[in-house]
Amino acid sequence: MLNEAISFKFKSSNESLRTAMKKVVIDPVTRIEGHAKISIYLDDAGQVTDARFHVTEFRGFEKFCEGRPLWEMPGITARICGICPVSHLLASAKAGDRILSVTVPPAAAKLRRLMNLGQIIQSHALSFFHLSAPDFLLGMDSDPQSRNLFGLIAAEPELARGGIRLRQFGQEVIEILGGRKIHPSWAVPGGVRAPLSEEGRDRIQKRIPEVRTTILKALERFKQLLQDYEKEAQTFGNFPTLFMGLVTDEGWWEYYDGCIRFVDSGGNIIADRLDPTRYQEFIGEAVEPWSYLKFPYYRPLGYLTQSDRSRLDSGIYRVGPLARLNVCTHIGTPLADKELKEFRDLGGATVLSSFFYHYARLIEILASIERIEMLLNDPELFSDRLRANADINQLEGVGVSEAPRGTLFHHYRVDENGLIQKVNLIIATGQNNLAMNRTVAQIARHFIQGSDIPEGMLNRVEAGIRAFDPCLSCSTHAAGQMPLHIQLIGVDGNIINEVWRVQQ
Amino acid sequence: MSVKTLTVNDRFISAREEETILEAAKDAGIHIPTLCYLEGVSEVGACRLCLVEIAGSNKLQPACVTKVVEGMEVSTNTPRLQQYRRTIVEMLFAEGNHICSVCVANGNCELQDLAIETGMTHVRLEYHFPDRQVDVSHDRFGIDRNRCILCTRCVRVCDEIEGAHTWDMAGRGTNSYVITDLDRPWGTSSTCTSCGKCVNACPTGALFYRGVSVGEMKRDRAKLDFLMTAREKKQWNV
Numbered sequence: 001m002l003n004e005a006i007s008f009k010f011k012s013s014n015e016s017l018r019t020a021m022k023k024v025v026i027d028p029v030t031r032i033e034g035h036a037k038i039s040i041y042l043d044d045a046g047q048v049t050d051a052r053f054h055v056t057e058f059r060g061f062e063k064f065c066e067g068r069p070l071w072e073m074p075g076i077t078a079r080i081c082g083i084c085p086v087s088h089l090l091a092s093a094k095a096g097d098r099i100l101s102v103t104v105p106p107a108a109a110k111l112r113r114l115m116n117l118g119q120i121i122q123s124h125a126l127s128f129f130h131l132s133a134p135d136f137l138l139g140m141d142s143d144p145q146s147r148n149l150f151g152l153i154a155a156e157p158e159l160a161r162g163g164i165r166l167r168q169f170g171q172e173v174i175e176i177l178g179g180r181k182i183h184p185s186w187a188v189p190g191g192v193r194a195p196l197s198e199e200g201r202d203r204i205q206k207r208i209p210e211v212r213t214t215i216l217k218a219l220e221r222f223k224q225l226l227q228d229y230e231k232e233a234q235t236f237g238n239f240p241t242l243f244m245g246l247v248t249d250e251g252w253w254e255y256y257d258g259c260i261r262f263v264d265s266g267g268n269i270i271a272d273r274l275d276p277t278r279y280q281e282f283i284g285e286a287v288e289p290w291s292y293l294k295f296p297y298y299r300p301l302g303y304l305t306q307s308d309r310s311r312l313d314s315g316i317y318r319v320g321p322l323a324r325l326n327v328c329t330h331i332g333t334p335l336a337d338k339e340l341k342e343f344r345d346l347g348g349a350t351v352l353s354s355f356f357y358h359y360a361r362l363i364e365i366l367a368s369i370e371r372i373e374m375l376l377n378d379p380e381l382f383s384d385r386l387r388a389n390a391d392i393n394q395l396e397g398v399g400v401s402e403a404p405r406g407t408l409f410h411h412y413r414v415d416e417n418g419l420i421q422k423v424n425l426i427i428a429t430g431q432n433n434l435a436m437n438r439t440v441a442q443i444a445r446h447f448i449q450g451s452d453i454p455e456g457m458l459n460r461v462e463a464g465i466r467a468f469d470p471c472l473s474c475s476t477h478a479a480g481q482m483p484l485h486i487q488l489i490g491v492d493g494n495i496i497n498e499v500w501r502v503q504q
Numbered sequence: 505m506s507v508k509t510l511t512v513n514d515r516f517i518s519a520r521e522e523e524t525i526l527e528a529a530k531d532a533g534i535h536i537p538t539l540c541y542l543e544g545v546s547e548v549g550a551c552r553l554c555l556v557e558i559a560g561s562n563k564l565q566p567a568c569v570t571k572v573v574e575g576m577e578v579s580t581n582t583p584r585l586q587q588y589r590r591t592i593v594e595m596l597f598a599e600g601n602h603i604c605s606v607c608v609a610n611g612n613c614e615l616q617d618l619a620i621e622t623g624m625t626h627v628r629l630e631y632h633f634p635d636r637q638v639d640v641s642h643d644r645f646g647i648d649r650n651r652c653i654l655c656t657r658c659v660r661v662c663d664e665i666e667g668a669h670t671w672d673m674a675g676r677g678t679n680s681y682v683i684t685d686l687d688r689p690w691g692t693s694s695t696c697t698s699c700g701k702c703v704n705a706c707p708t709g710a711l712f713y714r715g716v717s718v719g720e721m722k723r724d725r726a727k728l729d730f731l732m733t734a735r736e737k738k739q740w741n742v
Contacts, residue, residue, distance in 0.1 A: 069640050069648075075718025076606045183605070185718035193720065389715075391643070417640045417691070418714075 024448070029053075029462050038461055040444045048448055051441035053433070053465060054291045062423040070096055070392070070418045075185035077410065077425070083126060085183045086119035086174055087403030090256070091410040094399030096189025098277065099414055101393035107383035108191035113256045114375050115177045115186070116401065117368040120255060121211075122170025123404035124321070124361040124368075127469040128218070129163025132358060135463050136225050140232070141456035159221065162214035166365065169211045173372065176200040191387035201376050208373050212335075215365045219339060222362055229355065235446040236464045237354025237439030240265030242298055242317035244431070245324040246276065246402050253328040253336075253367065255402040261327045262298060262317065267349025271300075276400035279409050283426065284315070296431045316434040319406025320468065321360035326350045331363075333370035339363045354439055357467045392418045403428050405469055429470040439464045510576035519572045526554055526567040529580060536580050537589060537618055540655035541568045542705055542725070544732035545664050551655060553589055553618065556580050564588070590622040598629040599678055601636065601650035602708070608721040609709030615653060616708075636681065641691030644714055645703050649681050652710040658682060658702035665731055670696040704728055 027037030041050040061080055068076060074092040078085040090112055097104055104112070134147045137156055146154070153160040171181040177196060178184025186193050226233065246254040247261045251272075260274035260282070274282055286295040286303045297303045297315030317323075331337050343351065343359060351360075375381065392414060399410040406428030413422040443464040447457040506521045512529050519528030524547070529536050540551040549566040556567045559577035567580070579585070596602075596615060604610050618624075640646035659671040659682065670693055674683045684690040703711045704723050712721045734740060 067638060069638065069646060071715050071717050072606060072608065079606060185720070188717045188720075193717070391715075419638060419640060 024444075026458055026461060029465055038440055038465070040440070040448065040461070042448070046449060048441060048444040051437065051444050051461075052290060053436045053440050062425055065420050065423045068420050070099055070412065070414050070420060071189060073410075073412065073420065074187055074189070075183075078183045078185065080425075082182050084119060084123050084403050084405070086115055086178075087401060087408050088410070089184070089187045090116055090401045091399040091403075091408045093187035093189055093192075094401060095397040095410040095412050096399070097388075098397030098399065099392060099394050099412065099418075100189050100388070100390040102190050102388035102390045104191050105383070105385045105388060107195075107380050108386045108388075109257075110375060110378060110381055111177060111192050111196055111386070112187055114196070114372060114381075115174055116256050117372050117375070118170045118173025118177070120170070120368045120402075120404050121365050122167045122174070123469075124365050125163055125167035125170060127404075127466075128358060128361050128365075129160065129167065131469070132463070132466050133159070133163065135459065135466070136222070136229065136358075140460055140463065141454075144455060144459070147459070159218065162217065166211050166214050169207050170368075172207070173204055176203060188387065190389060193387070195384060195386060196381055198382065201381070204372065205376055208369060212366070212369050215362060215369060216335070219362045219366065222359060223342075226359075231446075232460070232463070233353050233355040235443055236460075236467055237435060237442060238352055239435075239438060239442065240352060241435055242270065242301075242315070243323035243326040243350065244298070244317045244319050245327040245407060246400070247272075247328050248332075249273075251329045253324060253331040255324075255368075257401075260400075260407070263327050263350060265350055265352055267326075276407070276409070277398035279398065279400070279411075279426065283409075283431075285426070285430075291433075293433050294426075294430050295433045296426055297434065316438070317431065318354070318435045319428050319431045320357060321364050321404075322351060322354065322357045323406060324402065325360045325363060331367045333367055333374070336363055336367035336370055339366060354435065354464070354467045357469065361469070392416060405429055406431055429468070432468045432470070436465055436468050436470065439467070508572045508574045508576075510572055510574070510578060512578045513580055521572070523572050524568055525556060525565070525570050525572055525576075525578055528572050529567065529578075534580060536567050537621060538568060539614060539618060539653070539707055540657065542657045542660070542728065544728040545657065545660040545705075548656060548660070551653075552592055555585060555588060557582055557585060586622065589618075590624055593618050593622050593624050594627045594629055596653050597624070597627050598631050599634070600653060601633060606718050607651060607709040608712045608716045608718060609651070610719040612719075612722050613709060614707035632678070634678070639684075639690050640714060641689040642693075642696070642698070642714065643691065644698055645690070645700065646712050646714050647682070647684075647690060648710055648712070650710075651708045652682060653708055654680055654682070655707060656682070657705040657707065658711060661701040661705040661728060665728060666697060666699050666701050668695050668697050668699075671702060701728060701731075 024040035024042065025037060029038055037054050039052045039054065040048055043049050059080065061077065065073065065076055073096060074089045077088040077092045080088050130149050134149065134152050138147050138151055149160065174184060175181045178186035179194065242262050242264055244260060244262050246258040248254045248258050251261070260276050261269060262271040264270050271282065282299050283296050284299040284303060286297060288295060295303070298317050299315060301315040303315060325340060325343060331340055340363060343363060346356065395416070396413045401408055408428055409426040411424040412420055415421055440461055443461050447460050507518050508521055509516060509518045510528070512532060512534050515532070517528060517532040519531065526536055526538065526541065536556065537553045539553045540548055541554065547568040549569040552566060554567040555564040557579040558565055597619070602615065604616055607613065636649040638646070638648045638650070656673065659673065662671045663669040670684050672683055673680055674687055675681055684693045685695055690696065703713060704725060704727055706723070709721055
């Protein structure tokens with residue numbers, strides 16, 4: 001196993017000899033969802049020439065779903081991820097709605113929204129409190145032995161407990177609606193399977209004051225920390241790109257329906273009211289041989305190749321919490337709008353640093369809590385008309401929804417009986433792929449000098465990736481350590497420097 | 505009608521002469537696992553899950569088709585039987601493509617229940633991953649042969665209760681599969697009455713109502729028994 005890994009590294013190192021002299025490999029990247037590694041290429045002077053974020057796992061969902069009945073797709077695709085099953089469930093059900101050519105009953109649409117809000121809260125809370133907070137609150141250079149959730153519980157018990165309970169609240173919303181926390185097969189083409197009970201509504205309502213207090217406290221705490229992390233804020237993926245997300249017809253924050261909007265780094269709307277189901281007209285997908293993750297780009301501006309990295313007007317765009325806050329005019333709830341105003345003071349019209357994904361995540365948790373509170377007062381929520389019945393009426397359908405990590409597209413083609421012929425999924429993390437690669441290079445350039453590899457630097461490179469909260473599959477590495485292996489490889493293939501961190 | 509007495513798991517029980525070991529045990533509250541057996545239709549003894557040990561014979565006998573005999577000593581749950589049953593269930597899993605987590609019958613499946621009952625924590629055999637067909641051409645039902653265990657319950661209910669004989673078998677051995685009419689798409693069948701008895705009879709997620717999603721397939725087996733009882737006792741001819 002080890003030999004294989006090393007020989008693979010030699011091979012890729014040789015490939016890159018034409019342009020680079022040495023390579024740093026971080027494999028695997030820790031405290032993210034899924035499996036990935038990072039390669040940093042250095043020249044003779046120890047300066048970073050390039051960096052790559054490789055997604056090393058292969059899933060194959062688009063292929064093995066072929067031949068399945070359409071109605072099973074929400075249940076199957078929800079299994080893509082144990083963190084954001086609801087996102088896939090909803091995008092899949094929405095693609096199914098299109099193929100059945102039905103309008104979902106209003107109560108079902110509202111219940112789907114409610115579940116998506118629960119999903120956003122639980123996933124954002126996981127990303128912030130479980131995965132990333134150890135970096136901010138214990139320090140980027142703190143002892144890696146305790147730089148994890150357990151270290152956080154020891155150092156800041158109240159905040160850690162609040163974060164865990166916040167995630168549990170989001171999970172509870174999902175469970176009350178779908179009958180289970182993970183992989184509920186509840187949303188179906190045409191609507192949803194089960195209603196919300198009044199008892200369930202009361203259970204959610206009762207917890208709102210507690211979770212609202214938790215998130216407001218966390219926001220306060222994070223804002224105090226910002227000045228300590230000025231350097232990170234400047235170097236963690238701080239560059240101009242486009243931002244994409246769903247907005248309502250009025251241009252407000254949206255998470256389930258609506259139209260696509262693109263804004264540029266100056267805050268100008270460059271495309272608006274795009275029909276998300278016609279995504280192929282404005283999103284292209286590029287493929288690179290060194291990663292299983294595709295590289296989507298904004299089609300009118302084209303794909304950014306290696307040679308023209310410095311071009312500013314390329315199709316690189318970001319999605320997710322930061323993008324959603326950058327594309328909307330308002331959120332539409334009082335507390336979150338107040339926070340949004342403060343957030344925007346950081347960067348003018350558009351906040352560019354990916355470090356602020358964390359900040360945006362906290363604001364979105366607050367917005368979701370407020371939205372849940374508003375939704376629960378809607379009497380229509382308890383209607384028993386929840387599922388439109390229809391059969392195959394169109395052979396193609398696209399379902400689009402906002403997942404915690406960004407806009408998610410499910411595109412299906414079926415035969416006349418309803419068996420899947422073709423599946424195309426565009427996952428949020430894929431759309432951030434170009435930006436994540438550039439982020440790694442930016443951090444490495446700033447923090448690596450020469451052949452010395454300080455542990456804190458490695459953690460910063462990983463933290464740069466963590467800011468995007470990439471979801472590479474259903475696995476999480478929330479606690480403890482993953483084995484980490486970094487090699488500096490010279491021109492002749494000799495290992496110049498090597499650092500091991502063995503799994504405990 | 506004479507009465508026979510026998511022991512099942514060292515318990516004395518009595519049974520009517522024409523009863524099978526399975527029926528006699530059931531009347532006495534003794535559970536024997538079954539899969540191809542379905543109340544209301546004929547027995548075929550195909551799945552071999554109801555095999556029992558009979559004292560004096562080294563050969564295991566299927567309880568669903570073996571008649572009771574005076575003085576018979578039957579054991580239904582010996583370590584040997586437990587091992588065989590678990591192996592049979594493992595073979596069924598390895599032979600088809602059974603993925604419970606995304607199956608329409610998840611939580612309502614007799615094969616799944618048996619895997620739990622026999623303590624199947626994993627499958628020791630190599631999976632075959634056969635290439636099997638899904639047919640959703642019928643406007644009310646669908647069949648996913650990946651989940652079919654060839655119990656032939658659908659064939660028997662269709663033939664014996666509905667009288668349509670739409671279902672039958674094609675092929676041999678592990679390449680066998682159930683067919684509608686002469687292996688035509690179900691939706692084009694001229695014999696199918698769309699009664700849905702086969703769907704109610706299916707022990708797994710192979711037969712399902714069109715449009716059901718994961719874990720949503722629930723069946724009403726009592727309907728089949730109700731129909732047969734009503735027919736045999738002529739309850740409609742008052």
